[in-house]
Amino acid sequence: MKIILTFTLLMIPGVVSSISVTGYSGGGVTITCKYDEGYAANKKYFCKGQWSYCTDQIKTDKKDKWVHSGRFSLYDDTRSAVFTVTIRDLTELDSGTYWCGTDIYAKKDLYTEVNLEVIRDQPIRSVRGYSGGNVIINFKYEKQEVNPLIHICNTATYQCFTVINTNRAAGWEQDGRFSVQDDRSAGLLRVFIRDLNENDSGEYQITVKVSEEYSFFSEFNLIIRDDDCCVKSISLSAAAGGSVNISCKYPQSHISDVKFLCWRSGADLCAEETSVKESRRWSPEGKIQLYDDREEQLLTGSISHVTEQDSEYWCGVQSDQGHKSFISRVLIHVTETTSSSSSSSSVKSQHLRMCIK
Incomplete structure (x- = not known):
């Protein structure tokens, strides 16, 4: 006392x-x-x-x-x-x-x-990623601080990445394999780590320095594995204007998680994303359609109206806290369009849907 x-x-x-x-x-x-x-x-x-x-x-x-x-x-x-x-x-x-x-x-x-x-908040406890892939970690906060200084550190190696955000509509701030996006309108801090390896496993701390008087932080465990189930990189070919089919395996531990296919455009890892939340049910009609067969641990996708911009996609899983693990990189080589190749791709896409149904 x-x-x-x-x-x-x-x-x-x-x-x-x-x-x-x-x-x-x-x-x-x-x-x-x-x-x-x-x-x-x-x-x-x-x-x-x-x-x-x-x-x-x-x-x-x-x-x-x-x-x-x-x-x-x-x-x-x-x-x-x-x-x-x-x-x-x-x-x-x-x-x-x-x-x-x-x-x-x-x-x-x-x-x-x-x-x-x-x-009251749902704390980050652990995030799982895979060798050769990427992760996006979400850190939610309600208070919209003024120009906070943000640190992301591996507490074992003391390797840190620091960024200060002065822009409400900020993009990604990058330092090596680490990037940070502070979306103040959503009260969400996103941490992106690319090209993962098993040495990245360990305890991490995200710290938001609000002022000289105080800061708040969250600690979590990052688990990186090299799972034999999944191919790290897939190479495909498609004719411009046609369609291409993608199949990605995922680990059994993610059976109940949301699956997604993400289009990468330049530095933007996830310029557009399509996700599927239920097993053996196609996602809504659109340029990208997905089908999750949880018994086979297989995510299948069909991309229509392919252009040269459709050169890189990622298959991944999303946890209930919104953390994303990008597992398989899909590279598409787009060739000049021909009537026969376009017709052949269309037939394959229709055949794929008939077989899965």
Whole structure:
């Protein structure tokens, strides 16, 4: 327990400050608290409750090293005269008023009020991808922050990708195999990792730095496998104006997931997408039609009115959280149109549908 003597402190301008912090259930927040340089040697603490009487969540006199207590961690950076508090595995019950405090013997403690709001969310736990493929990971957030700084890090190797987004209608920001799209209108952060290999497996953290005072984050496990079931690359030929048929196997673990076929245009991995949610039922009529045979673990597609732009597609699966795993790359070599080849492709497409039905 910590009793804070504040009946006179409130009358001193600039001593008591207040910050508002937003976090998401299952994720975490990092809060930065400043203090006077003259109190670098003093104990620092983080407590919860009424301003006059609160319960310590973590307290330490250790300097320049992380100290942990359950879900709470504290680092006192004496050179910068700030201490940092991290809270993990947030729940809505963590919402409330906290205090960053500097323990001063026989005097009034210095402190900062922290008002934490935890928004209910479905946390990212694990994402599965496959060697040679790609993944898109969705991170939802409700608050539309102003020009947030975004970090994506492999916590084991400390390899990080950083991007700051100042455009509401932002496209993909790319750094090597990593890309990020911050769709503020949808409250959705998308992380794209291409050319996966098994070394990419491990723990990752997505951090959104809102201000100098706080950031929120989500941690997840990325699992990359090399599954024998699936072909990494498929090469096909089609006549311009005709049709082409595609067949992609997928792992048994994705039987109940949504399947999709995605057209790639330049740097845009998913310029257009067609998906199918039910087994043994064709997707609606259109340029691309799909059929998912879950007993055979086979996604079949038909692309009509082929043009030279239809040179690359990806077969993939989508989890119930919207994360996408691109499994098989489909390269289509489009030849000049001929009446015979066009007719032959049309007959094959009709025959394919008759056989599956």
